Amino acid sequence: MNSKQITDILLAIQATITLLISARAFYLYSRTRSDALFAIGLSMGVIGLGGICGLIGDTILVSRYFNTLWFRYIGQTVSYLFIYLASLRSLKRHSAQIKLWHIIATVLLLVLLFLTPFIPTSSNPTTLAILSGSRSVICFIIFLNYADIFMSKETRFSFLMSLAFLLITIGISIYTMKFIVPHSISFDFVGDSIRVVGLVILLVALFIG
Amino acid sequence: MDNHEQLPQTSFQRASRQQPITLTQLLRASVKMHHIDEFLTWLAYLMVRDLNIQVIQLWANQASTTNQNSIVLRATAIQDGSLPSQVLVNARVAEVVEFLLREQRGADLQPVHDIFSSHQAELLSRYGLNYCFGHFQRNSSLLPPLANTHSSHGNVATPFAMLALMFWRQFPIQSILPTVTTILEKVEPAARQGNLLLPLNTSVGHQTEPFMNEQPKHELPGSELIPHRARDLEVMREYSPFSRPAPMRSREAQRLYQAIDGRKSLAELAILTQLNTKDVEKALHQLVTQNLVQVCNKTGQPIDGPWFLE
Numbered sequence: 001m002n003s004k005q006i007t008d009i010l011l012a013i014q015a016t017i018t019l020l021i022s023a024r025a026f027y028l029y030s031r032t033r034s035d036a037l038f039a040i041g042l043s044m045g046v047i048g049l050g051g052i053c054g055l056i057g058d059t060i061l062v063s064r065y066f067n068t069l070w071f072r073y074i075g076q077t078v079s080y081l082f083i084y085l086a087s088l089r090s091l092k093r094h095s096a097q098i099k100l101w102h103i104i105a106t107v108l109l110l111v112l113l114f115l116t117p118f119i120p121t122s123s124n125p126t127t128l129a130i131l132s133g134s135r136s137v138i139c140f141i142i143f144l145n146y147a148d149i150f151m152s153k154e155t156r157f158s159f160l161m162s163l164a165f166l167l168i169t170i171g172i173s174i175y176t177m178k179f180i181v182p183h184s185i186s187f188d189f190v191g192d193s194i195r196v197v198g199l200v201i202l203l204v205a206l207f208i209g
Numbered sequence: 210m211d212n213h214e215q216l217p218q219t220s221f222q223r224a225s226r227q228q229p230i231t232l233t234q235l236l237r238a239s240v241k242m243h244h245i246d247e248f249l250t251w252l253a254y255l256m257v258r259d260l261n262i263q264v265i266q267l268w269a270n271q272a273s274t275t276n277q278n279s280i281v282l283r284a285t286a287i288q289d290g291s292l293p294s295q296v297l298v299n300a301r302v303a304e305v306v307e308f309l310l311r312e313q314r315g316a317d318l319q320p321v322h323d324i325f326s327s328h329q330a331e332l333l334s335r336y337g338l339n340y341c342f343g344h345f346q347r348n349s350s351l352l353p354p355l356a357n358t359h360s361s362h363g364n365v366a367t368p369f370a371m372l373a374l375m376f377w378r379q380f381p382i383q384s385i386l387p388t389v390t391t392i393l394e395k396v397e398p399a400a401r402q403g404n405l406l407l408p409l410n411t412s413v414g415h416q417t418e419p420f421m422n423e424q425p426k427h428e429l430p431g432s433e434l435i436p437h438r439a440r441d442l443e444v445m446r447e448y449s450p451f452s453r454p455a456p457m458r459s460r461e462a463q464r465l466y467q468a469i470d471g472r473k474s475l476a477e478l479a480i481l482t483q484l485n486t487k488d489v490e491k492a493l494h495q496l497v498t499q500n501l502v503q504v505c506n507k508t509g510q511p512i513d514g515p516w517f518l519e
Contacts, residue, residue, distance in 0.1 A: 028451060034441070036450040087445040092471075155447045209449035 015051025171195030239403025
């Protein structure tokens with residue numbers, strides 16, 4: 001098994017987890033119309049779609065002709081941002097407007113996805129590091145938010161969420177190192193593996209939290 | 210409702226031409242039904258279906274043992290099932306209904322902007338409800354309390370005074386109003402025939418003093434306050450959005466909880482759920498003590514409520 005196959009397996013696991021969460025969230029949303037469920041469903045759907053794009057790019061398409069990294073990184077940053085906004089109590093009153101902005105942002109992301117053939121295939125590593133690193137910044141903010149909630153409320157959900165986002169932050173940060181330190185393929189595996197553990201905990205948090 | 214299946218699929222024209230059939234249907238239906246609300250709901254459904262009325266609401270006065278009089282929505286039928294209930298059942302509509310019931314009169318067919326506040330009229334127009342007509346009727350019978358309450362809730366039989374409020378998308382054709390009026394005026398005799406109304410001399414817990422000119426009171430303590438589902442406020446913080454709330458202790462609490470959307474005030478919720486003041490307070494008390502509901506003011510600030518926990 002080569003490094004590319006290992007990366008694809010990790011990508012497939014990530015896509016499966018996020019799409020599972022998305023499907024469950026939209027199923028419950030159809031019954032309850034909860035804005036939080038909508039935010040989770042759409043965010044995880046976009047992240048899952050990014051994972052699928054990554055897999056397709058690696059397996060079917062020739063990755064040197066199609067650069068899906070922009071959609072994947074920006075998509076994750078935007079999606080995690082709306083998960084963060086859904087967790088802010090002060091914004092609960094504006095959930096309808098946030099939902100609208102979430103839909104607009106998702107449409108723009110899909111436009112970006114369809115523009116993939118026109119995106120330069122060989123992006124500057126610094127640009128990619130910024131795009132990839134922005135995900136870890138927003139995940140770290142989410143971690144701090146849940147850590148704060150856990151300190152005051154001590155609920156299982158806030159504990160699991162803070163742990164999940166801590167691991168996702170670390171995973172993405174390590175993964176991003178590969179754009180800064182050249183020829184370090186182990187950053188890919190270690191980063192993705194930690195992120196998978198984080199996503200599994202996120203899944204557990206949502207289903208039993 | 211089973212009775213719906215027995216109705217012939219008449220068109221508007223047929224219904225207009227054949228009013229006696231409608232009266233026959235009314236009489237036949239009234240003897241088969243068990244409660245006036247079942248009868249009124251069936252009638253509202255029939256009118257919406259056959260007379261191309263977009264919405265019909267049947268409002269009535271409701272007396273209680275504590276002499277607290279209120280208005281209740283006895284039946285409603287809506288052509289477009291996707292129309293949100295809060296568009297039609299809210300404090301602004303209730304205000305107009307209260308006024309008309311108090312004045313014992315209906316309202317001419319007119320644009321909604323001429324009868325409702327500008328905000329409410331815009332809301333109705335947005336959902337394609339542009340014209341409104343109100344038909345008032347009263348008589349010597351007594352309306353039993355709502356089907357979903359019982360005497361322990363304090364509601365008693367009340368002198369029959371009903372306002373039928375109808376909404377149309379387009380200005381209806383001339384012949385529709387006499388048809389509507391004729392049908393509505395047959396409601397009381399048909400209901401009495403089916404023993405769905407009580408005679409005035411009924412002595413069991415009815416309001417003996419007519420209260421038509423009294424100011425209806427449906428104010429709740431904290432009617433300016435807006436209950437929120439506590440879980441909605443804390444979801445994605447303390448609870449997973451996938452988790453379910455704890456079971457409700459009573460049916461009233463369940464009804465109130467389901468109606469809470471974080472926007473409607475307690476007074477609006479009382480009208481929407483058709484619960485009286487006492488039941489709303491009791492249900493709210495249960496929900497708050499179960500940590501299922503948090504009461505906030507209009508700016509969204511949570512309020513600790515000794516007024517409803519006493």
